[in-house]
Amino acid sequence: xxxxxxxxxxxxxxxxxxxxxxxxxxxxxxxxxxxxxxxxxxxxxxxxxxxxxxxxxxxxxxxxxxxxxxxxxxxxxxxxxxxxxxxxxxxxxxxxxxxxxxxxxxxxxxxxxxxxxxxxxxxxxxxxxxxxxxxxxxxxxxxxxxxxxxxxxxxxxxxxxxxxxxxxxxxxxxxxxxxxxxxxxxxxxxxxxxxxxxxxxxxxxxxxxxxxxxxxxxxxxxxxxxxxxxxxxxxxxxxxxxxxxxxxxxxxxxxxxxxxxxxxxxxxxxxxxxxxxxxxxxxxxxxxxxxxxxxxxxxxxxxxxxxxxxxxxxxxxxxxxxxxxxxxxxxxxxxxxxxxxxxxxxxxxxxxxxxxxxxxxxxxxxxxxxxxxxxxxxxxxxxxxxxxxxxxxxxxxxxxxxxxxx
Ligand code: C5P
Numbered sequence: 001x002x003x004x005x006x007x008x009x010x011x012x013x014x015x016x017x018x019x020x021x022x023x024x025x026x027x028x029x030x031x032x033x034x035x036x037x038x039x040x041x042x043x044x045x046x047x048x049x050x051x052x053x054x055x056x057x058x059x060x061x062x063x064x065x066x067x068x069x070x071x072x073x074x075x076x077x078x079x080x081x082x083x084x085x086x087x088x089x090x091x092x093x094x095x096x097x098x099x100x101x102x103x104x105x106x107x108x109x110x111x112x113x114x115x116x117x118x119x120x121x122x123x124x125x126x127x128x129x130x131x132x133x134x135x136x137x138x139x140x141x142x143x144x145x146x147x148x149x150x151x152x153x154x155x156x157x158x159x160x161x162x163x164x165x166x167x168x169x170x171x172x173x174x175x176x177x178x179x180x181x182x183x184x185x186x187x188x189x190x191x192x193x194x195x196x197x198x199x200x201x202x203x204x205x206x207x208x209x210x211x212x213x214x215x216x217x218x219x220x221x222x223x224x225x226x227x228x229x230x231x232x233x234x235x236x237x238x239x240x241x242x243x244x245x246x247x248x249x250x251x252x253x254x255x256x257x258x259x260x261x262x263x264x265x266x267x268x269x270x271x272x273x274x275x276x277x278x279x280x281x282x283x284x285x286x287x288x289x290x291x292x293x294x295x296x297x298x299x300x301x302x303x304x305x306x307x308x309x310x311x312x313x314x315x316x317x318x319x320x321x322x323x324x325x326x327x328x329x330x331x332x333x334x335x336x337x338x339x340x341x342x343x344x345x346x347x348x349x350x351x352x353x354x355x356x357x358x359x360x361x362x363x364x365x366x367x368x369x370x371x372x373x374x375x376x377x378x379x380x381x382x383x384x385x386x387x388x389x390x391x392x393x394x395x396x397x398x399x400x401x402x403x404x405x406x
Contacts, residue, residue: 003390005036017098018046021130093130133169193234200281202242220244223280335361
């Protein structure tokens with residue numbers, strides 16, 4: 001696959017303050033390095049009580065800084081050098097005490113000194129709180145977090161759930177993979193900021209009886225990747241998903257449905273309030289005309305049951321026919337086995353949409369990679385073979401450009 005790692009070329013300064021969640025910072029370092037970032041770790045004295053600088057050095061492949069008086073640094077200004085080199089500073093875990101220090105602008109150790117000394121207009125500060133639920137809920141912490149946001153920091157989480165102290169509630173640090181994905185999203189250009197995007201994904205399942213049904217081959221991966229890419233681009237995303245086993249992308253509102261009729265019922269009211277509609281779902285063309293309440297039994301006579309089928313509504317075409325004032329900018333998909341461009345172009349006309357995205361169905365079903373061809377009134381644009389998420393990000397760019405062009 002040709003796609004570059006998501007954090008390729010990014011230099012992240014990862015700051016650890018004291019807390020049990022320091023163990024997750026080890027995994028986070030691995031995730032960031034795997035995603036292509038270079039990671040420079042800076043730790044407070046308390047953080048060193050929870051995890052050793054040796055571990056963090058081994059995982060980041062860089063010496064760890066813990067002291068503002070570190071004489072390894074030629075100019076003895078680690079706080080300046082470290083903060084000038086960073087594309088972003090991520091504090092994970094950020095203890096209640098460290099957040100309070102950030103808010104007050106205190107600078108009595110290397111990490112807080114470095115945060116205060118950072119050029120705020122070009123080095124963003126991301127903060128992942130980690131603390132006991134009472135500490136998180138305390139008005140002092142809530143006040144500090146509100147001030148931290150007002151000062152321009154991005155606060156990631158915290159999560160809710162079991163805590164090291166044995167209590168349950170808000171205050172857990174987000175998991176390493178989630179923080180990695182938050183950071184990846186943070187760096188994506190905000191091409192769809194303020195836009196509402198509605199997406200269908202996955203197959204539909206048309207029940208014959210309580211245990212059987214008609215469905216089709218679709219993993220939902222392309223649609224879920226588009227939902228993630230649109231959210232990363234700053235959109236508010238609603239994802240209407242057929243039966244698939246995929247995790248919901250971060251900050252995406254997901255509505256699960258089974259059948260084409262349920263999908264249509266979920267899409268149509270939401271479409272009028274959306275700016276963009278992307279129909280990636282492989283909607284079953286037909287459904288059984290009637291549903292059997294009981295499982296159809298083999299009768300022992302080798303009698304094969306037959307079904308009458310009825311056509312499902314075309315959800316994309318219905319949205320494309322909405323009155324112009326409430327109609328989102330529509331994108332359809334064409335999964336074909338041959339003559340991709342010809343079929344895609346036919347669909348462009350038949351569905352009445354400005355853009356159809358073609359892909360070769362059998363070559364992509366269930367996989368993490370794909371190749372797309374964009375077909376519109378102007379011509380064809382190839383998006384060559386790559387991961388579904390990188391193609392989804394390119395598609396988001398193509399949509400944003402076309403919408404901006406009117
Ligand atoms: O009509 P056909 O299935 O070839 O068109 C595919 C495109 O139309 C896809 O974007 C798919 O999500 C959408 N579609 C739909 N409702 C249907 C059938 C297809 O939204 N009943």
